[in-house]
Every structure is written in C-alpha cells, then in structure tokens.
Amino acid sequence: MKFILGIVVGIILVALAGYFYFATGSAPVATTDNTMPFEAMMANKALHARIDKEMPRSVPIAADEAAYMAGAGIYRENCEVCHGAPGLQQSAIAKGMFPKPPHLFRGKGVTDDPPGETYWKVANGIRLTGMPGFKGNLSDTQMWQVSLLLANADKISDAVKQQLAPPPMPAPMEPQSPAKTKK
Helix, strand or coil: CHHHHHHHHHHHHHHHHHHHHHHCCCCCCCCCCCCCCCHHHHHHHHHHHHHHHHCCCCCCCCCCHHHHHHHHHHHHHHCHHHHCCCCCCCCHHHHCCCCCCCCCCCCCCCCCCCHHHHHHHHHHCECCCCECCCECCECHHHHHHHHHHHHCCCCCCHHHHHHHCCCCCCCCCCCCCCCCCCC
C-alpha cells in the first residue's frame, strides 16, 4: 500500500513541478530562447506519427511543367515570405520565427518527402511553428500543385525558377519640378 501511495504522490509532485515551471514563467517561450528538454523529439514524434497515419498515398494530378508553374505562383504568394525562393535569403519575418522555417530551395528541402506528406503539411499546418494550414484558403488542386513543386524542387526548369523570382521593383520616379503658373 505504501508503494502505491508513493507512486501516486510522486506523480502528483511531478505534475505540480511541471505546472510551477510553466506558471512562474520559467519555460522558454520567446523565439530566441533555447528549446525545452525533449521538445523537438516529442513534437517531431507526434507530427510524423500523425502524418504517417493521415497523408494521402496517391497524387491526383500530374507532376508536370504546368503543375510546377501553377505551384510556383501559389508558392510565391503564400509561402515565399517564410520559406524563401531559389537564390534568395529568407525574409526578416522568417529569421524572427521559432522554430526557423526551412528554406525549401536550399539543400534537399522537402524533395525527399513524399508529395502526400508535403500536401498534409500545406493543408493542415503544424501547430506551434507558425506554419499555417491552407485548407479552406487554397483548393485541393492548388495545394497539390505547390506540394508537387516542392517535391521536385531539385528538378524544376529555369522557367519555373523565373516564376518563383519576386517581381522586379519599379524604378524610382524622378521628382517633378513644380509646374510654372501662368499669370
């Protein structure tokens, strides 16, 4: 009986210590703080278990130039601010996020992930990362187009890379001199 009571008291003390840790503001919550012990491991374990259970196994659209071009426009409008574009640095927004959003056009990005995994992330988002879910804002076709673009980011054509480039900044206008008034 004492053994069981000891276990119950131990569980209660651990729960109270955890509550105290969070309630007193000791937990790292700023984007510049270090991660909590086991935070990344536990979050990744839960995320990958959920994705493995729910991600689509087949792709309903063709992985072709037209899909990549459409995906590039969607990416530029919705994703580039956090994930960057080929050959460009990430924005100040991305640099201030925690965890840092992956630059999807550097290294292998998500080209080693099945398109269904990327689709799941685009559709549902990822809690506590800043990654929004686009279900309801983008159509299924649009989410598949951007997912296929990213799954094949290491194979895209120069035309698709051009589509991903931000639009050129307009040339600054020269100041105009005040119009002479007639008397």
